[in-house]
Amino acid sequence: MHRPLLLFVLRSISQTHAAAVRPGARALAVALAVALAGCAPMGPRTGAQAPTPWLAQVQALLPADVLLIGEQHDAPEHQALEREAVQWLAARGQLAALVMEMADSGRTTDGMPRDADEAQVQQALGWNAAAWPWAQYGPVAMAAVRAGVPVRGGNLPRADLREAMRDERWDRHLDATALARQHTALREGHCGLLPESQIPGMARIQIARDARMAAVAAAARRPGQVVVLVAGGGHVLRGVGVPTHWFPGLTAKVALAQAGGAPDPQAGDTDAVQATPALPARDPCAELRRSQGARP
Template structure:
Protein backbone atom coordinates (compact mmCIF):
# COMPACT_ATOMS: atom_id res chain seq x y z
CA UNK A 1 0.00 0.00 0.00
CA UNK A 2 2.79 2.44 0.84
CA UNK A 3 4.00 2.76 -2.74
CA UNK A 4 0.91 4.74 -3.80
CA UNK A 5 1.38 7.31 -1.04
CA UNK A 6 2.45 10.31 -3.15
CA UNK A 7 -0.35 10.04 -5.68
CA UNK A 8 -3.00 9.41 -3.06
CA UNK A 9 -1.94 12.45 -1.03
CA UNK A 10 -2.22 14.71 -4.06
CA UNK A 11 -5.66 13.33 -4.91
CA UNK A 12 -7.01 13.63 -1.40
CA UNK A 13 -5.72 17.13 -0.78
CA UNK A 14 -6.97 18.37 -4.14
CA UNK A 15 -10.49 17.05 -3.56
CA UNK A 16 -10.88 17.37 0.19
CA UNK A 17 -12.61 20.79 0.29
CA UNK A 18 -12.95 20.83 4.04
CA UNK A 19 -12.64 17.06 4.26
CA UNK A 20 -16.19 16.54 2.98
CA UNK A 21 -15.23 14.60 -0.18
CA UNK A 22 -14.78 10.89 0.46
CA UNK A 23 -11.82 9.37 -1.38
CA UNK A 24 -11.71 5.93 -2.88
CA UNK A 25 -10.14 3.46 -0.47
CA UNK A 26 -7.77 0.65 -1.36
CA UNK A 27 -8.87 -2.74 -0.02
CA UNK A 28 -7.39 -3.70 3.35
CA UNK A 29 -7.86 -5.91 6.36
CA UNK A 30 -7.13 -3.03 8.75
CA UNK A 31 -7.76 0.67 8.27
CA UNK A 32 -5.86 2.96 10.65
CA UNK A 33 -7.62 6.34 10.61
CA UNK A 34 -5.78 9.21 12.26
CA UNK A 35 -7.00 12.51 13.60
CA UNK A 36 -6.03 15.75 15.24
CA UNK A 37 -8.01 15.11 18.39
CA UNK A 38 -9.72 18.50 18.66
CA UNK A 39 -10.64 18.90 14.97
CA UNK A 40 -14.38 18.22 14.55
CA UNK A 41 -14.08 17.88 10.78
CA UNK A 42 -11.61 15.04 11.22
CA UNK A 43 -14.18 13.18 13.30
CA UNK A 44 -16.90 13.77 10.72
CA UNK A 45 -14.61 12.27 8.10
CA UNK A 46 -13.89 9.30 10.35
CA UNK A 47 -17.62 8.66 10.73
CA UNK A 48 -18.10 8.86 6.97
CA UNK A 49 -15.18 6.50 6.36
CA UNK A 50 -16.49 4.00 8.91
CA UNK A 51 -19.83 4.04 7.10
CA UNK A 52 -18.10 3.33 3.79
CA UNK A 53 -15.77 0.65 5.16
CA UNK A 54 -18.55 -1.20 7.03
CA UNK A 55 -16.07 -2.72 9.49
CA UNK A 56 -16.53 -5.85 11.55
CA UNK A 57 -15.23 -3.95 14.60
CA UNK A 58 -13.93 -0.48 15.48
CA UNK A 59 -11.07 -0.09 17.95
CA UNK A 60 -10.69 3.26 19.75
CA UNK A 61 -7.51 4.64 21.28
CA UNK A 62 -9.78 6.62 23.60
CA UNK A 63 -11.42 3.60 25.28
CA UNK A 64 -10.23 0.81 27.50
CA UNK A 65 -11.76 -2.67 27.49
CA UNK A 66 -14.04 -1.95 30.45
CA UNK A 67 -15.52 1.15 28.83
CA UNK A 68 -15.97 -0.57 25.48
CA UNK A 69 -17.76 -3.50 27.14
CA UNK A 70 -20.46 -1.08 28.34
CA UNK A 71 -21.46 -0.40 24.73
CA UNK A 72 -23.66 -3.47 24.44
CA UNK A 73 -25.81 -4.13 21.35
CA UNK A 74 -28.85 -2.42 22.87
CA UNK A 75 -27.07 0.83 23.77
CA UNK A 76 -28.04 3.92 21.79
CA UNK A 77 -24.87 5.33 20.29
CA UNK A 78 -25.48 9.02 20.79
CA UNK A 79 -23.63 11.60 22.85
CA UNK A 80 -26.34 11.88 25.50
CA UNK A 81 -26.15 8.15 26.20
CA UNK A 82 -22.46 7.49 25.69
CA UNK A 83 -21.15 10.45 27.68
CA UNK A 84 -22.32 9.27 31.12
CA UNK A 85 -22.04 5.59 30.20
CA UNK A 86 -18.32 5.95 29.44
CA UNK A 87 -17.55 8.54 32.16
CA UNK A 88 -16.35 10.65 29.27
CA UNK A 89 -16.25 13.95 31.12
CA UNK A 90 -13.43 12.59 33.27
CA UNK A 91 -11.52 11.05 30.37
CA UNK A 92 -9.56 14.10 29.22
CA UNK A 93 -10.61 13.61 25.59
CA UNK A 94 -12.51 16.21 23.54
CA UNK A 95 -16.30 16.29 23.68
CA UNK A 96 -18.08 12.94 23.28
CA UNK A 97 -20.13 14.66 20.55
CA UNK A 98 -17.02 14.33 18.36
CA UNK A 99 -16.77 10.57 18.84
CA UNK A 100 -20.38 9.39 19.21
CA UNK A 101 -21.14 9.78 15.47
CA UNK A 102 -18.18 7.54 14.66
CA UNK A 103 -19.58 4.84 16.95
CA UNK A 104 -23.08 5.41 15.54
CA UNK A 105 -21.80 4.98 11.97
CA UNK A 106 -21.75 1.20 12.48
CA UNK A 107 -23.49 -1.45 14.53
CA UNK A 108 -20.23 -3.40 14.75
CA UNK A 109 -18.62 -3.99 18.16
CA UNK A 110 -16.75 -1.05 19.69
CA UNK A 111 -13.45 -2.10 21.29
CA UNK A 112 -10.86 -0.33 23.43
CA UNK A 113 -7.14 -0.07 22.76
CA UNK A 114 -6.23 1.64 26.04
CA UNK A 115 -5.72 0.09 29.46
CA UNK A 116 -3.22 -2.47 30.76
CA UNK A 117 -1.19 -4.03 27.97
CA UNK A 118 -0.98 -7.72 27.14
CA UNK A 119 2.26 -9.48 26.21
CA UNK A 120 4.08 -7.17 23.77
CA UNK A 121 7.36 -9.08 23.67
CA UNK A 122 7.05 -9.72 19.94
CA UNK A 123 7.15 -6.03 19.06
CA UNK A 124 10.84 -5.43 19.72
CA UNK A 125 10.34 -2.78 22.37
CA UNK A 126 13.58 -3.78 24.09
CA UNK A 127 15.62 -3.13 20.95
CA UNK A 128 17.31 0.25 20.67
CA UNK A 129 16.17 2.49 17.85
CA UNK A 130 18.65 3.74 15.23
CA UNK A 131 20.34 6.86 16.54
CA UNK A 132 18.77 9.15 13.96
CA UNK A 133 15.27 7.84 14.65
CA UNK A 134 15.73 8.09 18.41
CA UNK A 135 16.87 11.68 18.00
CA UNK A 136 13.95 12.49 15.70
CA UNK A 137 11.48 10.96 18.12
CA UNK A 138 12.92 12.87 21.06
CA UNK A 139 12.80 16.11 19.09
CA UNK A 140 9.15 15.45 18.25
CA UNK A 141 8.30 14.81 21.89
CA UNK A 142 10.08 18.00 22.89
CA UNK A 143 8.23 20.03 20.28
CA UNK A 144 4.82 18.51 21.09
CA UNK A 145 5.34 19.45 24.74
CA UNK A 146 6.43 22.99 23.81
CA UNK A 147 10.00 22.48 25.01
CA UNK A 148 8.80 22.07 28.59
CA UNK A 149 10.18 18.56 29.16
CA UNK A 150 13.65 18.10 30.65
CA UNK A 151 15.93 16.48 28.10
CA UNK A 152 16.71 13.56 30.38
CA UNK A 153 13.11 12.32 30.36
CA UNK A 154 12.58 12.52 26.61
CA UNK A 155 13.73 8.88 26.12
CA UNK A 156 11.03 7.78 28.55
CA UNK A 157 8.39 9.58 26.52
CA UNK A 158 9.68 7.94 23.34
CA UNK A 159 9.54 4.53 25.01
CA UNK A 160 5.98 5.21 26.14
CA UNK A 161 4.93 6.15 22.60
CA UNK A 162 6.52 2.98 21.21
CA UNK A 163 4.70 0.88 23.80
CA UNK A 164 1.36 2.49 22.95
CA UNK A 165 1.92 1.90 19.23
CA UNK A 166 2.57 -1.77 19.96
CA UNK A 167 -0.42 -2.03 22.30
CA UNK A 168 -2.80 -0.42 19.80
CA UNK A 169 -1.46 -2.72 17.09
CA UNK A 170 -1.93 -5.74 19.32
CA UNK A 171 -5.52 -4.84 20.21
CA UNK A 172 -6.34 -4.18 16.56
CA UNK A 173 -4.88 -7.52 15.46
CA UNK A 174 -6.84 -9.25 18.20
CA UNK A 175 -10.01 -7.67 16.79
CA UNK A 176 -9.07 -8.87 13.31
CA UNK A 177 -8.52 -12.41 14.57
CA UNK A 178 -11.83 -12.42 16.44
CA UNK A 179 -14.13 -10.66 13.99
CA UNK A 180 -12.42 -10.91 10.61
CA UNK A 181 -11.71 -8.12 8.15
CA UNK A 182 -12.04 -5.23 7.84
CA UNK A 183 -11.24 -3.67 11.21
CA UNK A 184 -10.88 0.08 11.84
CA UNK A 185 -8.60 1.71 14.40
CA UNK A 186 -9.42 5.29 15.43
CA UNK A 187 -6.33 7.01 16.80
CA UNK A 188 -4.24 10.16 16.70
CA UNK A 189 -2.07 11.00 13.70
CA UNK A 190 1.05 10.33 15.76
CA UNK A 191 0.05 6.70 16.27
CA UNK A 192 -1.31 6.35 12.74
CA UNK A 193 1.91 7.37 10.96
CA UNK A 194 3.14 4.60 8.70
CA UNK A 195 6.86 4.89 9.29
CA UNK A 196 7.03 4.08 13.01
CA UNK A 197 3.45 4.06 14.37
CA UNK A 198 0.82 1.36 14.61
CA UNK A 199 1.12 0.28 10.96
CA UNK A 200 4.84 -0.38 11.44
CA UNK A 201 4.15 -2.34 14.62
CA UNK A 202 1.61 -4.48 12.78
CA UNK A 203 4.05 -5.06 9.94
CA UNK A 204 6.69 -6.22 12.41
CA UNK A 205 4.59 -9.06 13.81
CA UNK A 206 2.11 -9.75 11.01
CA UNK A 207 3.61 -8.54 7.72
CA UNK A 208 1.01 -10.45 5.73
CA UNK A 209 -1.84 -8.28 7.04
CA UNK A 210 -2.95 -5.61 4.56
CA UNK A 211 -3.08 -2.21 6.30
CA UNK A 212 -4.24 1.10 4.87
CA UNK A 213 -3.18 4.20 6.79
CA UNK A 214 -5.23 7.41 6.61
CA UNK A 215 -3.80 10.60 8.10
CA UNK A 216 -5.67 13.89 8.46
CA UNK A 217 -3.92 17.21 8.15
CA UNK A 218 -4.95 20.81 8.63
CA UNK A 219 -4.72 23.85 6.34
CA UNK A 220 -2.74 21.93 3.74
CA UNK A 221 -0.07 20.76 6.19
CA UNK A 222 0.58 17.03 5.82
CA UNK A 223 1.14 15.20 9.13
CA UNK A 224 4.59 13.62 9.40
CA UNK A 225 5.30 9.94 8.98
CA UNK A 226 3.51 9.10 5.79
CA UNK A 227 0.50 6.99 5.02
CA UNK A 228 -1.50 5.63 2.14
CA UNK A 229 -3.92 8.53 2.12
CA UNK A 230 -3.83 12.04 3.56
CA UNK A 231 -6.95 14.16 3.93
CA UNK A 232 -7.09 17.85 4.68
CA UNK A 233 -9.44 20.05 6.69
CA UNK A 234 -9.51 23.57 8.05
CA UNK A 235 -7.95 23.95 11.47
CA UNK A 236 -10.50 24.89 14.14
CA UNK A 237 -10.07 28.07 16.14
CA UNK A 238 -7.89 27.17 19.07
CA UNK A 239 -5.68 28.99 21.51
CA UNK A 240 -1.97 28.57 21.86
CA UNK A 241 -1.48 24.94 22.99
CA UNK A 242 1.74 25.95 24.72
CA UNK A 243 -0.18 28.12 27.19
CA UNK A 244 -0.74 24.99 29.28
CA UNK A 245 3.02 24.64 29.76
CA UNK A 246 3.64 28.24 30.81
Protein backbone atom coordinates in the same frame (compact mmCIF):
# COMPACT_ATOMS: atom_id res chain seq x y z
CA MET B 1 1.76 15.89 18.25
CA HIS B 2 1.20 15.48 21.99
CA ARG B 3 -1.85 16.87 23.77
CA PRO B 4 -3.19 16.90 27.32
CA LEU B 5 -3.27 13.09 27.32
CA LEU B 6 0.46 13.10 27.99
CA LEU B 7 -0.05 15.42 30.94
CA PHE B 8 -2.57 12.85 32.19
CA VAL B 9 0.04 10.13 31.67
CA LEU B 10 2.71 12.03 33.55
CA ARG B 11 0.42 12.80 36.46
CA SER B 12 -0.65 9.18 36.56
CA ILE B 13 2.95 8.06 37.07
CA SER B 14 3.94 10.53 39.77
CA GLN B 15 3.51 14.12 40.80
CA THR B 16 7.17 14.78 40.07
CA HIS B 17 6.71 13.56 36.51
CA ALA B 18 3.88 16.01 35.78
CA ALA B 19 5.17 17.79 32.70
CA ALA B 20 3.16 20.04 30.41
CA VAL B 21 1.61 18.96 27.17
CA ARG B 22 0.68 21.08 24.21
CA PRO B 23 -3.11 21.41 24.07
CA GLY B 24 -3.22 21.66 20.27
CA ALA B 25 -2.13 18.19 19.21
CA ARG B 26 -1.82 14.77 20.87
CA ALA B 27 0.32 11.77 20.42
CA LEU B 28 2.27 9.20 18.46
CA ALA B 29 1.45 5.48 18.04
CA VAL B 30 0.27 2.08 19.74
CA ALA B 31 0.18 -1.88 19.35
CA LEU B 32 1.49 -5.31 20.59
CA ALA B 33 0.06 -8.85 20.13
CA VAL B 34 -1.76 -10.68 17.46
CA ALA B 35 -4.80 -12.90 17.44
CA LEU B 36 -7.04 -13.89 14.59
CA ALA B 37 -10.80 -13.84 14.71
CA GLY B 38 -12.65 -15.68 12.00
CA CYS B 39 -16.19 -14.93 10.86
CA ALA B 40 -17.79 -15.11 7.47
CA PRO B 41 -17.53 -11.85 5.51
CA MET B 42 -20.65 -9.89 4.76
CA GLY B 43 -21.33 -8.62 1.29
CA PRO B 44 -22.20 -5.00 0.43
CA ARG B 45 -25.73 -4.05 1.30
CA THR B 46 -28.07 -2.36 -1.08
CA GLY B 47 -28.87 1.30 -0.65
CA ALA B 48 -25.40 2.30 0.59
CA GLN B 49 -24.63 5.97 0.07
CA ALA B 50 -22.54 7.10 -2.87
CA PRO B 51 -18.95 7.94 -1.95
CA THR B 52 -18.02 11.53 -1.18
CA PRO B 53 -14.45 12.58 -2.12
CA TRP B 54 -13.30 11.44 1.34
CA LEU B 55 -15.12 8.14 1.04
CA ALA B 56 -13.70 7.66 -2.43
CA GLN B 57 -10.26 7.86 -0.82
CA VAL B 58 -11.30 5.30 1.77
CA GLN B 59 -12.67 3.01 -0.93
CA ALA B 60 -9.43 3.28 -2.91
CA LEU B 61 -7.46 2.01 0.10
CA LEU B 62 -9.46 -1.23 0.32
CA PRO B 63 -9.18 -4.15 0.65
CA ALA B 64 -7.18 -4.02 3.87
CA ASP B 65 -7.19 -5.81 7.20
CA VAL B 66 -6.90 -2.51 9.08
CA LEU B 67 -7.56 1.08 8.06
CA LEU B 68 -5.83 3.57 10.36
CA ILE B 69 -7.39 7.04 10.42
CA GLY B 70 -5.14 9.64 12.03
CA GLU B 71 -6.62 12.81 13.41
CA GLN B 72 -5.80 16.06 15.13
CA HIS B 73 -7.79 15.82 18.33
CA ASP B 74 -8.98 19.44 18.39
CA ALA B 75 -10.24 19.40 14.79
CA PRO B 76 -13.98 18.56 14.79
CA GLU B 77 -13.83 18.00 11.03
CA HIS B 78 -11.63 14.99 11.66
CA GLN B 79 -14.09 13.26 13.95
CA ALA B 80 -16.77 13.98 11.33
CA LEU B 81 -14.65 12.18 8.72
CA GLU B 82 -14.24 9.20 11.04
CA ARG B 83 -17.96 8.96 11.62
CA GLU B 84 -18.61 9.18 7.88
CA ALA B 85 -16.16 6.34 7.19
CA VAL B 86 -17.64 4.15 9.94
CA GLN B 87 -21.20 4.67 8.69
CA TRP B 88 -20.28 4.03 5.07
CA LEU B 89 -18.25 0.90 5.70
CA ALA B 90 -20.89 -0.49 8.07
CA ALA B 91 -23.67 0.15 5.54
CA ARG B 92 -21.70 -1.91 3.02
CA GLY B 93 -21.14 -4.75 5.48
CA GLN B 94 -17.39 -4.13 5.38
CA LEU B 95 -16.67 -2.95 8.94
CA ALA B 96 -15.33 -5.62 11.30
CA ALA B 97 -14.76 -3.37 14.33
CA LEU B 98 -13.95 0.16 15.41
CA VAL B 99 -10.86 0.47 17.63
CA MET B 100 -10.40 3.80 19.40
CA GLU B 101 -7.33 5.26 21.07
CA MET B 102 -9.78 7.13 23.29
CA ALA B 103 -10.73 4.08 25.39
CA ASP B 104 -8.54 1.58 27.24
CA SER B 105 -7.86 -1.90 25.92
CA GLY B 106 -10.13 -4.47 27.50
CA ARG B 107 -13.12 -2.13 27.20
CA THR B 108 -15.63 -3.05 24.53
CA THR B 109 -19.23 -2.79 23.40
CA ASP B 110 -19.27 -6.43 22.27
CA GLY B 111 -22.72 -7.89 22.87
CA MET B 112 -24.44 -4.54 23.32
CA PRO B 113 -27.71 -4.06 21.43
CA ARG B 114 -27.89 -1.56 18.60
CA ASP B 115 -30.34 0.56 20.57
CA ALA B 116 -28.05 0.93 23.61
CA ASP B 117 -28.09 4.51 24.85
CA GLU B 118 -25.03 6.72 25.01
CA ALA B 119 -24.66 6.40 28.77
CA GLN B 120 -24.51 2.61 28.43
CA VAL B 121 -21.88 2.86 25.71
CA GLN B 122 -19.76 5.26 27.76
CA GLN B 123 -19.96 2.93 30.73
CA ALA B 124 -18.98 -0.09 28.62
CA LEU B 125 -15.96 1.77 27.24
CA GLY B 126 -14.98 3.32 30.59
CA TRP B 127 -15.05 6.65 28.81
CA ASN B 128 -12.93 9.47 30.28
CA ALA B 129 -14.86 12.55 29.18
CA ALA B 130 -12.32 14.89 30.79
CA ALA B 131 -9.62 13.66 28.41
CA TRP B 132 -11.84 12.92 25.41
CA PRO B 133 -15.02 15.03 25.09
CA TRP B 134 -17.94 12.74 24.36
CA ALA B 135 -19.56 15.43 22.21
CA GLN B 136 -16.68 14.99 19.76
CA TYR B 137 -16.18 11.23 19.86
CA GLY B 138 -19.59 9.95 20.85
CA PRO B 139 -20.99 10.22 17.32
CA VAL B 140 -18.09 8.10 15.99
CA ALA B 141 -18.62 5.36 18.56
CA MET B 142 -22.41 5.43 18.30
CA ALA B 143 -22.27 5.07 14.52
CA ALA B 144 -20.63 1.67 15.02
CA VAL B 145 -22.97 0.65 17.86
CA ARG B 146 -26.06 1.54 15.83
CA ALA B 147 -24.71 -0.63 12.99
CA GLY B 148 -24.16 -3.60 15.30
CA VAL B 149 -20.37 -3.30 14.99
CA PRO B 150 -18.22 -3.66 18.14
CA VAL B 151 -16.25 -0.70 19.48
CA ARG B 152 -13.06 -1.68 21.31
CA GLY B 153 -10.67 0.39 23.35
CA GLY B 154 -7.08 0.32 22.14
CA ASN B 155 -5.15 2.47 24.61
CA LEU B 156 -2.71 1.30 27.26
CA PRO B 157 -4.53 1.38 30.62
CA ARG B 158 -3.23 3.68 33.34
CA ALA B 159 -2.18 0.70 35.46
CA ASP B 160 0.35 -0.29 32.79
CA LEU B 161 1.99 3.12 32.32
CA ARG B 162 4.65 2.89 35.00
CA GLU B 163 5.82 -0.51 33.81
CA ALA B 164 5.97 0.72 30.21
CA MET B 165 8.04 3.75 31.23
CA ARG B 166 10.65 1.48 32.84
CA ASP B 167 10.70 -1.20 30.11
CA GLU B 168 13.95 -0.71 28.20
CA ARG B 169 13.03 -3.21 25.52
CA TRP B 170 10.93 -0.49 23.91
CA ASP B 171 14.17 1.43 23.31
CA ARG B 172 15.13 -1.27 20.79
CA HIS B 173 11.83 -1.53 18.94
CA LEU B 174 12.50 1.38 16.55
CA ASP B 175 15.71 2.00 14.68
CA ALA B 176 17.83 4.98 15.73
CA THR B 177 16.30 7.36 13.18
CA ALA B 178 12.71 6.51 14.08
CA LEU B 179 13.43 6.69 17.81
CA ALA B 180 14.99 10.13 17.31
CA ARG B 181 11.76 11.18 15.57
CA GLN B 182 9.80 10.08 18.61
CA HIS B 183 12.05 12.03 20.94
CA THR B 184 11.84 15.16 18.78
CA ALA B 185 8.05 14.93 18.62
CA LEU B 186 7.89 14.71 22.40
CA ARG B 187 10.11 17.76 22.85
CA GLU B 188 8.17 19.82 20.33
CA GLY B 189 4.78 18.56 21.45
CA HIS B 190 5.59 19.66 25.00
CA CYS B 191 6.87 23.05 23.80
CA GLY B 192 10.32 22.34 25.20
CA LEU B 193 8.97 22.13 28.75
CA LEU B 194 9.37 18.40 29.24
CA PRO B 195 12.60 17.69 31.16
CA GLU B 196 15.11 15.90 28.96
CA SER B 197 15.46 13.15 31.55
CA GLN B 198 11.80 12.22 30.97
CA ILE B 199 12.05 11.94 27.18
CA PRO B 200 13.20 8.27 27.03
CA GLY B 201 10.53 7.10 29.45
CA MET B 202 7.78 9.00 27.68
CA ALA B 203 8.91 7.55 24.34
CA ARG B 204 8.65 4.05 25.83
CA ILE B 205 5.07 4.80 26.86
CA GLN B 206 4.22 5.99 23.36
CA ILE B 207 5.73 2.90 21.76
CA ALA B 208 3.95 0.63 24.26
CA ARG B 209 0.67 2.40 23.53
CA ASP B 210 1.20 1.84 19.82
CA ALA B 211 1.90 -1.82 20.49
CA ARG B 212 -1.33 -2.22 22.45
CA MET B 213 -3.43 -0.55 19.75
CA ALA B 214 -1.87 -2.79 17.12
CA ALA B 215 -2.67 -5.89 19.16
CA VAL B 216 -6.31 -4.91 19.64
CA ALA B 217 -6.78 -4.10 15.96
CA ALA B 218 -5.09 -7.31 14.81
CA ALA B 219 -7.28 -9.39 17.14
CA ALA B 220 -10.43 -7.78 15.69
CA ARG B 221 -9.73 -8.84 12.10
CA ARG B 222 -12.43 -10.66 10.13
CA PRO B 223 -12.00 -12.13 6.65
CA GLY B 224 -13.31 -9.87 3.92
CA GLN B 225 -13.81 -6.90 6.26
CA VAL B 226 -11.72 -4.04 7.61
CA VAL B 227 -10.99 -2.88 11.14
CA VAL B 228 -10.98 0.91 11.51
CA LEU B 229 -8.48 2.24 14.05
CA VAL B 230 -8.96 5.88 15.09
CA ALA B 231 -6.01 7.57 16.79
CA GLY B 232 -3.95 10.73 16.93
CA GLY B 233 -2.05 11.48 13.75
CA GLY B 234 1.35 10.60 15.16
CA HIS B 235 0.16 7.15 16.23
CA VAL B 236 -0.79 6.01 12.75
CA LEU B 237 2.42 6.94 10.90
CA ARG B 238 3.99 3.94 9.24
CA GLY B 239 7.56 4.90 10.14
CA VAL B 240 7.10 5.29 13.91
CA GLY B 241 3.65 4.24 15.01
CA VAL B 242 1.19 1.38 15.18
CA PRO B 243 2.21 -0.20 11.85
CA THR B 244 5.73 -0.88 13.17
CA HIS B 245 4.27 -3.53 15.49
CA TRP B 246 2.47 -5.70 12.96
CA PHE B 247 3.64 -8.91 11.37
CA PRO B 248 4.22 -9.58 7.66
CA GLY B 249 1.01 -10.48 5.88
CA LEU B 250 -1.27 -8.10 7.75
CA THR B 251 -2.45 -5.47 5.29
CA ALA B 252 -2.79 -1.98 6.77
CA LYS B 253 -3.54 1.34 5.10
CA VAL B 254 -3.04 4.79 6.62
CA ALA B 255 -5.30 7.78 5.99
CA LEU B 256 -4.26 11.00 7.72
CA ALA B 257 -6.66 13.92 8.24
CA GLN B 258 -4.58 17.08 7.98
CA ALA B 259 -5.71 20.55 9.06
CA GLY B 260 -4.40 23.42 6.98
CA GLY B 261 -0.96 24.58 8.10
CA ALA B 262 0.02 21.29 9.74
CA PRO B 263 3.42 19.90 8.70
CA ASP B 264 3.35 17.32 5.92
CA PRO B 265 4.04 13.69 6.88
CA GLN B 266 7.27 12.10 5.75
CA ALA B 267 7.28 10.09 2.52
CA GLY B 268 5.95 6.60 3.05
CA ASP B 269 4.21 7.38 6.35
CA THR B 270 0.70 7.50 4.86
CA ASP B 271 -1.32 6.14 1.96
CA ALA B 272 -3.75 9.07 1.76
CA VAL B 273 -4.04 12.56 3.23
CA GLN B 274 -7.39 14.31 3.61
CA ALA B 275 -7.03 18.08 3.86
CA THR B 276 -9.37 20.01 6.16
CA PRO B 277 -9.60 23.76 6.89
CA ALA B 278 -7.00 25.38 9.10
CA LEU B 279 -7.93 25.72 12.75
CA PRO B 280 -8.30 29.17 14.33
CA ALA B 281 -4.94 30.80 14.98
CA ARG B 282 -3.65 30.33 18.51
CA ASP B 283 -0.38 29.80 20.35
CA PRO B 284 -0.77 26.59 22.38
CA CYS B 285 2.77 26.85 23.72
CA ALA B 286 2.07 30.29 25.20
CA GLU B 287 -1.09 28.91 26.78
CA LEU B 288 0.84 25.97 28.15
CA ARG B 289 3.57 28.14 29.64
CA ARG B 290 0.96 30.32 31.32
CA SER B 291 -0.74 27.27 32.75
CA GLN B 292 2.58 26.04 34.13
CA GLY B 293 3.73 29.42 35.38
CA ALA B 294 6.65 29.44 32.95
CA ARG B 295 7.98 32.47 31.14
CA PRO B 296 6.77 33.05 27.55
